[in-house]
Each structure stands twice: as structure tokens, then as C-alpha cells.
Amino acid sequence: xxxxxxxxxxxxxxxxxxxxxxxxxxxxxxxxxxxxxxxxxxxxxxxxxxxxxxxxxxxxxxxxxxxxxxxxxxxxxxxxxxxxxxxxxxxxxxxxxxxxxxxxxxxxxxxxxxxxxxxxxxxxxxxxxxxxxxxxxxxxxxxxxxxxxxxxxxxxxxxxxxxxxxxxxxxxxxxxxxxxxxxxxxxxxxxxxxxxxxxxxxxxxxxxxxxxxxxxxxxxxxxxxxxxxxxxxxxxxxxxxxxxxxxxxxxxxxxxxxxxxxxxxxxxxxxxxxxxxxxxxxxxxxxxxxxxxxxxxxxxx
Amino acid sequence: xxxxxxxxxxxxxxxxxxxxxxxxxxxxxxxxxxxxxxxxxxxxxxxxxxxxxxxxxxxxxxxxxxxxxxxxxxxxxxxxxxxxxxxxxxxxxxxxxxxxxxxxxxxxxxxxxxxxxxxxxxxxxxxxxxxxxxxxxxxxxxxxxxxxxxxxxxxxxxxxxxxxxxxxxxxxxxxxxxxxxxxxxxxxxxxxxxxxxxxxxxxxxxxxxxxxxxxxxxxxxxxxxxxxxxxxxxxxxxxxxxxxxxxxxxxxxxxxxxxxxxxxxxxxxxxxxxxxxxxxxxxxxxxxxxxxxxxxxxxxxxxxxxxxxxxxxxxxxxxxxxxxxxxxxxxxxxxxxxxx
Numbered sequence: 001x002x003x004x005x006x007x008x009x010x011x012x013x014x015x016x017x018x019x020x021x022x023x024x025x026x027x028x029x030x031x032x033x034x035x036x037x038x039x040x041x042x043x044x045x046x047x048x049x050x051x052x053x054x055x056x057x058x059x060x061x062x063x064x065x066x067x068x069x070x071x072x073x074x075x076x077x078x079x080x081x082x083x084x085x086x087x088x089x090x091x092x093x094x095x096x097x098x099x100x101x102x103x104x105x106x107x108x109x110x111x112x113x114x115x116x117x118x119x120x121x122x123x124x125x126x127x128x129x130x131x132x133x134x135x136x137x138x139x140x141x142x143x144x145x146x147x148x149x150x151x152x153x154x155x156x157x158x159x160x161x162x163x164x165x166x167x168x169x170x171x172x173x174x175x176x177x178x179x180x181x182x183x184x185x186x187x188x189x190x191x192x193x194x195x196x197x198x199x200x201x202x203x204x205x206x207x208x209x210x211x212x213x214x215x216x217x218x219x220x221x222x223x224x225x226x227x228x229x230x231x232x233x234x235x236x237x238x239x240x241x242x243x244x245x246x247x248x249x250x251x252x253x254x255x256x257x258x259x260x261x262x263x264x265x266x267x268x269x270x271x272x273x274x275x276x277x278x279x280x281x282x283x284x285x286x287x288x289x290x291x292x293x294x295x296x297x298x299x300x301x
Numbered sequence: 302x303x304x305x306x307x308x309x310x311x312x313x314x315x316x317x318x319x320x321x322x323x324x325x326x327x328x329x330x331x332x333x334x335x336x337x338x339x340x341x342x343x344x345x346x347x348x349x350x351x352x353x354x355x356x357x358x359x360x361x362x363x364x365x366x367x368x369x370x371x372x373x374x375x376x377x378x379x380x381x382x383x384x385x386x387x388x389x390x391x392x393x394x395x396x397x398x399x400x401x402x403x404x405x406x407x408x409x410x411x412x413x414x415x416x417x418x419x420x421x422x423x424x425x426x427x428x429x430x431x432x433x434x435x436x437x438x439x440x441x442x443x444x445x446x447x448x449x450x451x452x453x454x455x456x457x458x459x460x461x462x463x464x465x466x467x468x469x470x471x472x473x474x475x476x477x478x479x480x481x482x483x484x485x486x487x488x489x490x491x492x493x494x495x496x497x498x499x500x501x502x503x504x505x506x507x508x509x510x511x512x513x514x515x516x517x518x519x520x521x522x523x524x525x526x527x528x529x530x531x532x533x534x535x536x537x538x539x540x541x542x543x544x545x546x547x548x549x550x551x552x553x554x555x556x557x558x559x560x561x562x563x564x565x566x567x568x569x570x571x572x573x574x575x576x577x578x579x580x581x582x583x584x585x586x587x588x589x590x591x592x593x594x595x596x597x598x599x600x601x602x603x604x605x606x607x608x609x610x611x612x613x614x615x616x617x618x619x620x621x622x623x624x625x626x627x628x629x630x631x632x633x634x635x636x637x638x639x640x641x
Contacts, residue, residue: 013537195590220587
């Protein structure tokens with residue numbers, strides 16, 4: 001995994017600081033062309049790994065990447081699945097099984113369709129939630145076909161609900177499905193990093209990739225910043241830091257110095273809307289981490 | 302260890318289960334739901350005993366508390382059964398389908414030491430808690446007007462497939478969205494003395510309203526407006542906001558941040574004359590275990606603390622839920638007078 005990963009929250013109206021800011025970002029990025037401009041700016045700054053949710057507009061971005069292979073040589077993606085509100089709204093309208101139906105059977109190519117229907121037949125007979133989960137993962141992953149996927153992240157709301165259920169089989173099966181189907185490591189976004197890391201290690205998922213908010217303000221670090229710092233120091237896992245600026249609550253240099261000063265952080269995910277901000281943030285991280293190792297794929301495992 | 306149970310394992314039931322299943326003093330012993338798919342998987346993976354009949358579950362498992370997250374029309378019936386069995390109850394919002402049902406529940410509670418709470422989660426939100434303190438402190442002076450809105454993309458197509466599209470089961474924008482606004486109004490200012498000018502509107506639904514607008518009037522002269530729309534595709538997720546104008550200041554708040562304007566220099570929390578902005582990324586306090594929002598954990602931990610300490614819930618009791626239901630019913634009556 002590269003040490004700097006570019007995130008997509010800003011493109012889709014997600015901003016923890018304020019709903020007003022989120023709204024103005026949603027207006028700014030209403031066309032994919034505006035998003036592509038920012039991606040290109042990040043690319044030209046040497047950032048080649050992007051974390052994407054499976055927001056319906058990401059499918060259009062993926063089409064664009066596939067149509068321009070030369071421009072995006074070396075592009076690496078970290079999908080974060082599923083896009084939770086897509087499901088939440090469908091569940092409200094159609095119920096849980098109706099929503100599953102909608103996502104598993106919509107918009108797929110013929111060969112995939114046959115594969116999915118065969119597995120669906122088995123699933124509907126078994127009515128097994130883990131089998132249903134695999135179908136939904138595959139449905140969400142369709143948009144990334146043919147692109148270089150580095151790791152498949154389980155989105156934080158889903159991770160944390162499942163973590164609360166304390167069902168080990170779900171995590172073990174998710175991990176082995178991602179390995180088997182996509183040949184990459186499973187990864188997890190969470191708002192409860194210390195708890196999740198211990199649970200994953202208990203499940204026998206070794207050296208897991210775990211992405212969580214890590215920032216000097218302690219924002220969204222549950223149960224406490226101290227618990228995060230202890231976990232980072234003591235546990236064997238591959239931590240990725242997101243929300244390092246707590247959506248603007250911390251000054252950039254102070255924010256980056258804190259995160260880069262923590263032990264074992266493997267990667268930082270950040271989002272920005274302009275070339276200036278991207279360059280500034282990248283340069284700050286590079287200067288804190290040391291120019292030599294930054295942007296090289298971390299080969300230690 | 303408290304022995305917990307859940308009635309209704311949909312989206313909210315699942316959320317509540319996940320939050321409390323990680324509580325060090327709680328052990329879930331039983332789950333009741335009507336979906337064969339859910340029950341089969343719960344039995345297989347979660348390990349709690351499963352039931353399709355809440356009465357049987359309460360009788361046989363004797364849990365200490367029940368989380369009731371069924372469609373609104375059945376809240377009262379399940380809660381009455383819990384009270385009969387001496388079981389503490391947390392019920393999702395709205396409290397009941399109508400005030401007759403709610404009144405019966407309150408009557409049944411009399412003389413009993415049962416802990417009870419309604420799931421109006423915004424009362425536990427970082428921003429709304431701060432804003433309430435600010436209003437109560439008198440910093441913006443006597444409140445003159447307010448407006449509260451909730452908008453979201455919950456219903457964007459005609460559908461009759463779930464209980465949310467059926468009025469008799471507690472569906473509709475009034476119960477689902479506007480109830481949050483009504484509850485915040487009650488929490489901040491107490492129930493209005495009059496409800497006027499209600500208009501319901503349809504966008505996609507057949508059997509229920511998709512939009513609600515209404516006006517609250519107080520004898521003191523304070524007045525407020527409510528707007529709710531669950532069929533607005535411009536929103537990414539449901540969003541609730543609140544604006545309060547006082548004689549000496551104004552507050553505009555949503556779930557993540559608030560702005561406050563002072564017409565004087567207040568000697569308070571670093572605020573200055575003119576506009577001040579505060580985001581919850583600065584003041585939100587972490588929770589024991591996070592699912593979907595800090596406020597969801599806070600409201601359930603409040604309930605569990607009250608059960609453990611044997612004290613009544615201060616923040617959102619059944620009485621509070623009933624007061625909100627009373628205003629919801631007045632809105633319903635006022636709106637239907639116009640032929641909806």
C-alpha cells in the first residue's frame with residue numbers, strides 16, 4: 001500500500017465540519033469532470049492510490065479510468081464498500097430482502113449474471129446472511145472490474161455494526177472471500193479502532209489493514225485517543241490514518257506532525273479539492289515522514 | 302449483568318443491538334422478530350434465543366429490559382406487555398401511534414418502578430445539547446421565533462412494500478421525520494399552545510404524506526415553523542436543522558455544527574460579538590462504542606445507566622414521548638381539516 005492515499009469524501013458532499021461546507025462541495029463537484037480535474041492534480045503530485053466509496057457516480061469515474069489507460073498508468077484503487085446510504089434508502093423503501101434483490105440483480109453483464117444467479121439460487125435456499133454478504137460485495141465490486149485494486153475496505157458503518165454483533169464468521173468469511181475473489185487483502189474502515197483490531201486478531205485475521213480517524217483533536221477516536229495510541233504501539237496491524245485534520249479543526253502542520261509522529265502508521269488518507277491543498281498536504285506529510293520513504297510502496301508486512 | 306432483549310430486528314433494532322451487545326454490563330438473551338430470514342441467521346450466528354411472539358419471550362426469558370424497535374403501530378402493545386412483566390423498556394420514536402395508546406401505557410406505568418425511555422436521539426446529539434444549554438443560559442435573550450426542518454431522500458419512488466408507506470402502521474413523513482423536529486421543539490421550549498396552518502403534501506406516496514409544514518404558537522408570543530420533507534433527492538441522508546432567534550442573538554444549528562450571532566459582546570465560552578461558528582469535530586466527546594453517530598450510543602447508555610442505578614430517565618421518558626405524540630396528533634388533526 002502506498003503511504004499517501006487520496007480519499008473521495010469531498011467529492012460526494014461529506015464533510016464532518018459542517019453540512020453547509022458539504023453542500024457547497026457537492027455543488028462544486030456536481031460533474032465528474034470537476035472530480036477528474038482534482039484526481040489529475042493529485043496524480044501529477046505523485047499520488048497514485050485512491051480510496052473510493054461505491055457511490056453511484058464512482059462507476060462513471062471507473063469507466064473514465066478504463067477508457068484512458070495511458071493517462072492512468074499505475075493507478076491503484078482501494079474500494080470502500082458498500083456505500084451505506086444507498087442501502088439504507090433502499091431498505092426503507094423495499095425492506096431488507098427487497099434491497100438485496102435490487103442490488104444483486106441490477107446492472108450486470110451476462111456472464112456475471114449467470115454466475116450471480118447460480119449463487120443466488122443457493123443463497124435464497126439457504127437464506128444465509130454470509131452468503132448474501134458475498135453477493136452484495138460482488139455486486140458492489142463490479143464497477144472496479146479491470147482496474148488495479150489494492151485492498152477492499154469494508155465501510156465503517158457496516159464494519160462497526162458487524163463488530164457489535166461479535167460474529168467472528170462474518171469477518172473470517174469476508175476476509176477469505178476478498179482474498180479468493182479479488183486476490184488482495186481485506187481491509188476495514190472503523191470508528192472503533194482498538195476494539196476492531198483486537199477482534200480481528202481474535203478472528204485469526206493477521207496483520208489486518210485498519211483505517212480509522214486519527215487526529216490530534218481526538219475527534220471520532222472511540223473510546224479515547226489514549227486507547228488508539230496504546231493500540232498503535234502494541235498491536236501488530238497495518239494502520240491507516242484518516243480525518244487527520246478532523247475536517248479542519250486542527251492546523252495542517254500540527255495535524256500532520258501528530259500523525260506522522262505516531263508509531264507504525266503505514267498510510268495516510270486525505271482528501272482535498274484543489275491542487276494547492278493537495279501539494280501542501282503531500283509536502284507536509286513528506287517532510288514529516290522523511291522524503292526517502294514517502295510515496296514508496298510499503299513493502300514490510 | 303443485565304439481561305437484554307430486542308423486539309423488532311430491522312435497521313434500528315440491529316443498530317441498538319450492536320451498540321448494547323458491546324456494553325460491559327449487558328448480555329442479550331433473546332430477540333423477537335417476524336422475519337424468518339432474520340430469525341434463522343440470528344439463531345445461527347448470534348446465539349440469542351429467538352422468538353416470533355414477544356409475550357412468550359418476556360414470559361419465558363424474563364429479561365431485565367426490552368428494546369422495542371417494531372413499526373410504530375405496535376409500540377404500545379409491546380410496551381404494555383413489558384410493563385406487565387416488570388421489564389424496563391426503551392422504545393423507538395414515535396412513542397405510540399396515537400395519544401389514546403400512549404395514555405394507556407402511562408396509566409399502566411403508575412405506581413411501578415419501571416425505567417422507560419423513547420428514542421428521540423437528537424436530544425443526545427453533541428450540537429443540540431450545546432445549543433439547548435446556550436438557549437437555556439439566556440445568552441440570546443428571550444426567544445422570539447424559531448424554525449425547524451428535516452429533509453432527506455428516504456422516499457424517492459412510489460412504494461407500498463414497507464410499513465413506512467402505511468398510515469395505519471405509523472408510516473408517513475409526519476411520524477418518521479417531523480416527529481424529530483416536534484420533539485426538539487418540545488425539548489427546547491415545551492409544547493406549543495396552538496398548532497395552525499398545517500399542510501400535508503404528496504410527492505411519491507399514495508397512503509401517506511411526503512411533506513409537512515406547520516406553525517406553532519405560544520401564549521408568550523413565541524412562534525415557530527416546521528418543515529419536513531422525506532422525498533428530497535438533493536440530500537445525501539436525512540438532515541435536521543434548527544434556527545432560533547432571540548432578542549440578543551440567533552443560533553443556526555444542524556447535526557454537525559452551529560453558528561451563533563450575538564448583538565453584544567457575551568462573556569461566554571470564547572464567543573464574541575457577531576457571528577461565531579462551532580463544529581462538533583472540536584467538542585464532540587468520544588463514546589464507548591460508536592455505531593452511526595455518537596448520539597445513538599449516548600441515548601442507550603443513558604437508559605442502561607438508569608436501569609442499573611434504578612432511577613428514572615431524565616432526558617426522554619415516556620412522558621416526554623407522549624407530549625411529542627400529543628403535538629403530532631394536533632398537527633394531524635389540523636392538516637386533515639384541510640382534506641388530506
